[in-house]
Amino acid sequence: MARIAGVNIPTNKRVLIALQYIHGIGQKSAHDIMHKVGLDETRRVNELTDAEVLQIRETIDRDYTVEGDLRRETAVNIKRLMDLACYRGLRHRKGLPVRGQRTHTNARTRKGPAKPIAGKKK
Template structure:
């Protein structure tokens, strides 16, 4: 199992897919990294040589912000919005959807499980 950017990437998967296990590398960046290192798309991680793994590590370290650094930057950006008191910051503070989604019926992922309201009756069928 290869270890890149502090993450164990699965050995049986194609390199392009396995790189996506690293936070901050998606499908497009994975293709660009494979092309920069010169690895064919159908190559599996367990078929890589130590030199190829080292080159992948170098490319990621030089050109991409991944894992801890990226998570830290995102959390600092969210904290900045909350400190400014802008609309997006207020939505983050209240744990509501930030990007304009409706909240009347949905947004349960963001708001958590529904809380019963005292005195409100459920609609019954007649």
């Protein structure tokens, strides 16, 4: 099992798919990494040599912000908005949608389960 950026990536999947298990690497980034290292798209993780795994690891460390650093950076950005008390920061603080979505109906992911209001019947 290869360990890259602190994540155990699955052994019998293609490298392109397995790299996406790392937080901060999506389809495009995984494709770019494969191209930089010079690997074929159809290669599987268990077929990689130690040198190739090391090359992938070095490429990710050098060119991408992933896992803990990325999560920390995101949290700091949200905290900055909350400290500024700007509109987006207030929405984060209240646990409401931040990007202009409607809240009269929907928005249950951000607001949590519906709370019944006493005495309201239609």
